[in-house]
Amino acid sequence: MNQQQSSFKDKFQYTAGGWKYSATARFLLFFLFWLLFYFSFSDKLIPQTYDIQLNAPSEKMILAPKQVEDERASLKAQETAAQSVEPVNTFVSLKNENLVNSLYDKLEQLNSDTQVTLEEKVDIYRRELPLKREEFLNAFLRASSASTLYSATLLEEVQKQAAEQEYRFPEESFFKLPRLTKEDLKAMRPVTIDVVTELMSDRRPDAQAARAQVAELVNTSNLTKNTQRKMVTEIARFVLTPNVFFDKQATEEARAQARENTPPVLIKKGEVLVEKGQIITKEQYDLLDSMELLKDKVNYMPQLGLIVLVTLMVLLLVMYIMQRSTAVRDNNAKLLMLVLIFILNFLSMKIVAMGQSAELPYLAYLAPVALGAMLITLLLDVPLAFLSSVLFSTGAAIIFNQTGDTLFDYRYGFVALMVCFSAIFALHRASQRSTILKAGVMVCLVGSASVVALNLLSDEYNLRTMLQSISVAVGSGLLTAVLVIGLMPFFEVTFGILSALKLVELSNPNHPLLRKLLTETPGTYHHSVMVGNLSEAAAEAIGANGLLCRVGSFYHDIGKTKRPSYFIENQSNIENPHDHIDPKLSKSIIIAHARDGVEMLKDHKIPKPIWEIAEQHHGTTLLKYFYHKAQKQYEEEGKEPSELQEADFRYPGPKAQSKEAAVVGIADCVEAAVRSLRNPTVEQIESMVQKIIKNRLDDHQFNECDLTLKELDKIAITLKETLLGIFHSRIEYPEDLTKGVKKGES
Template sequence: MKNEVQMKGKFHYRLSGWKYNTGLRILLFLILGLIFYFTLYAKLVPQVFDITLGMKSEKTIYAPEQIENAVATEQAKEDAAKRVQPVYKIVNLKNEVISDAIFDKLSQINADDEVKFDDKVSIYRRVIPQLISDLTNDAIKTLRNSGQYNDLLLEQIQLGLSDQKYPLPEEIYFKLPRLTKEDLADMRPVTKEIVTKLMNDQILDAQTARAKVAEVVNTSTLSKNTSREMVTEIARALITPNKFFDQKGTDDAKGQARGNMKTVYINKNDVLVKAGDVITEEIYTRLEKLKLLKDKANHLPQLGLGILCALLSFVIFIFVRQSNLQVKYNNLQLVMLVLIFVMNIAGMKIISLLQNFDYPFIGYLAPTALGSILIAILLDAPLAFISSVLFSIIASIIFNTEHDALFDFRFGLVSLVICFSGVFTIQRASQRATILKAGLMIAFFSMLTITAMLLMEDHFQQREALMSLSFATAGGLVTVVFVIGLLPFFEASFGILSPLKLVELSNPNHPLLRKLLTETPGTYHHSVMVGNLSEAAAESIGADGLLCRVGSYYHDIGKTKRPSYFIENQTNIENPHDRIDPNLSKSIIIAHPRDGVDMLKDYKMPKPIRDIAEQHHGTTLLHFFYHKAKKQAEEENSEKGIREEDFRYPGPKAQSKEAAIVGIADSVEAAVRSLRNPTLEQIDSMVTKIIKSRLDDGQFNECDLTLKELDKIAKTLNETLLGIFHSRIEYPSELTAKKPGA
């Protein structure tokens, strides 16, 4: 029955008030999920607007992602096509061959004396133009058979030759029959040379080239005026255009220019519509393509985001539920966990505002490992590892500047690596300098991960690599600054006693420890011994050994109010309890836990330290003064009854493993110190007796110590005491050997 009442008291102590309310705990996890949802909403769910065609926009709308500007792209392509120069083809028509054919015909006809003069004139009037036309057509046919020229170009060549044909003057036909064989022989090479020379130039307008013929003929070797005149006219007839406009080639060049033109984009955060602008069809189509129209909105991304955030929150919920951490029951610590998530995500969001498509590497500046380090120091390292995974997922979404995927694995991987490295470095931290070391490790592993990714890419820009590494280094230093700045805030606001704070409190220069040393040296020595014993015992069962050690240093600080009333401080003085009533002695002794708590509160000591000072005696009985009071009452034949409850400490009983362990170590140290020459058997018996006495007295009913753990504590205390008192212990073998007169 007694145990049942004690268990109910324990349950009430732990679960009463808002700090242990189950409904509030569930609400906090829901709040954490909502924080995830609203943090990632802008990244994963496009904003929509109530807009119709032809209306004026009530607000300025920015592009939520990069999108092609189709109109600007098409305009840029057209501009590029307009800048393309017309394409011309140079064609070798071999007009010098026509020159040889004409002179062959002239030599043949002029040498025939049977043909009359008039007939020769008629022949030349008919044959020479036909000869030029036939040979030109043959040249075009050759070009077509070569396959190098398209039909459209061949048409342009034929049309150009036809339009710029040179008609020989009528009087030329009357002069040609009079040319002698010698005249023709002189004229042939000169004509061919002039045609070849002028046709080597690019001729678009034949008239320009023909104007040069007379000047070239005048510088030739011909001396007769008639010969010069005949050569001039024949050469002009043979000078034709050889540079022709290639429509298909021009179209192909323009098409290539269009194809080479880069797509014009509207970048993320560029203005799509200014407030007051009329929504044109082009703008409306663009907004529709970006899914920014309310009536065309897709609500599936919202559902997907809700499921994702629920999963992220559920991961934390399941881990906490399966753990034995205080955050499982203590809503105050859960509030702190949620606040750490809020601060860490807020830091990432602020840095993401500085990002853009051209400078995505600014994301490496974010103190992503801040939350993981704070959780490792203030709560638990395994919980910090789980949180690190969530932080890396969130970072891969927040810092994602690419829109072809929901996550950017680069930022997720770097965040995961630096969070893990920070937790590994800080989880056994014993001084503030370790935080700086963690910052350096974060910077180093961040740079190492980024370097690995850059080396695996096909190509990377040197500037981008240097900027990424620089921001990663700065991110590690920023993380250190924020951890050092925020750690005291969380310790003070939530009553968290971190290992770093515990190490600071264990400094002998602390005012209370100096007071304990100078005013109660015996109690100080006793407290140090209890610290050694309790730390070893706590570590043997996985409890907080450092908390036990530091709590032991302060557990008897209340004795400094009346130091002479405690036996460890009674050096060469009379014991004042011998002269006073046992009830008064009892009041003085049981007051020291309460006095200690008051002193610790005055110095704003953390609650776990105060709890150890208040609970280390629990509700144990002051056996000596209880029996002394009963004996006095019997001798005085007093009718007043002596109640056992009046000689018990007020409690409460130990509420934590650490408080219970300090209480055991406190009793064991005092008991063993009272032995003159303690043996191994005496120590073992004393430890077992004290633990059993407290167990039977129900002092462990309100903490989580098991019988197996009590057995481990007893063994550890024996081993530790053996090391402390080894020089004074007489082992059984030695006792047997030491006989009188030996």
């Protein structure tokens, strides 16, 4: 019947706790990581699509998923800016005074020729003067074209306007020109040059306006003859041309420059593209199409990219845990706790991101990103916290990205990485809850310094924005510390995690149970302290949790406080009550202290790893003294000693399930055995330690924990060295080592 009950109990425990070591459960937990990363990043990296029909009402309000350029509006704005540019008119100096000199040279030459008749001279002037003007203009155009001073289109405009605004000599003037004497021409030339130069010095898009001013200028000259004044007026009018021309190329360049200088019309992230119920126009439909927001034109490349990104992040986490973090690898409960920490951290970032906007981008610094790094440091593993910090910073760079131009905004990732690393360094080897507050202050300082650096490096440096960012970063550090302090008990109780902080708290001598142990059983208290020193050193030698062994040792014999006088370490100056009672009763009293201790520890809400040490530190070892005493009593009473069952004098167990419980059990037995020696020698201590470990090994007490023979050797060596240090002042050295040494010397 007992075997059936034991089998059922073992089966139930395996079924209930089997998931902790199940490969399937581990795979599902890593898949949960994958889902967490995917859904945390998808809204930032994959644009949402909508089922939209042209000329139909929209069922939803559609917001811009990122900041993009409105190409239609930008083109319209550019054209408006280009059309607002006035036509460019370029001033072109034709040097008309050269034409004046050329005409007067011809007049002087022909008028002085007496062999040419008046009628012939009239015909020559009628024919030659327009040719002179044409030749002058063509020469200018050729020279300007060769020098590339003016554009071809401008020169074409010059030729066109000069032809359109050409002045025709009155017919009667051709008859007057031959009659001008050499003296007349000599007087007229400088006046004509002065008039033309003065009029052409101003910008003259219309030659006719300039010609209207010629008569007035000529009348104010020093010419006395009426004929001279009339002919100077006609020659000047004939020579005058427009000097300001429409420059098509310059105008196009100015308009192109205006288009280029026109800033693009941007659709900001979160801006309403379509109101709910609004009829979708062709322009809006094209805009949604260009932003890849239409469901029938989904781009699957971002989804594929996100899947690869998330898979790489999870693979990095998996490879590290499977190769480095044995505590998480071998216990799915701790892996589940890691998942919950990641969920909390990403959830806090998503909540803060909901309040972030283009006007308040620095609000992202409020996110308690260091929360996850601090919890992993305190509850799991420091190296794992560093790796997790890298993943948290990557997540922050994606979640808080507001630009839409890039996939990551690593300003936020940089700040997240700095605060996470600083928190880990501040919490390393933490021994008090106040250390969490100190870590929070460190997060405040490092976060503020990081924000200051980023603001000073920014092109858009603003003192007000920097101060606001610093205040938000300080708030993040304080919020992180408060959340860690509040969440630590939840994880410790839910997952049975004994953090270093909790263990240090439990080791406080003012704890009610330890105070009870000290006042009611001072011998047991001293024994527990000694066992704590021995077990901590031995556990650290094999890589086990030394602090857990020390604190577990403090509480392992707490059950003795129910019947303190029945235990030898508390029997100072009193008679041993076991001398007068039946050995079976003595056995029951001794064995009961482990069970009583577990009940007391559970009543005081002491964490499971501690009361497991109290329950398992004796395993199923035999109470040899009372067993042999009972055998002797059977012989005296004439009974057959073989009728006595050895199993009745064994502790009920269970055997040690962890290295820590096994180490405390060995240290407990060793300390009690060595204390029983009056003046222990080095050889006695070494022999005693080896004998106790061998007896427990032969008794199969280590079968249910993963202690190796190599680790047992390390435990034996460490216990011997620690005991030699404790009992150094009263160890009796072997005879061969003490020859010549006087009594009392060491």
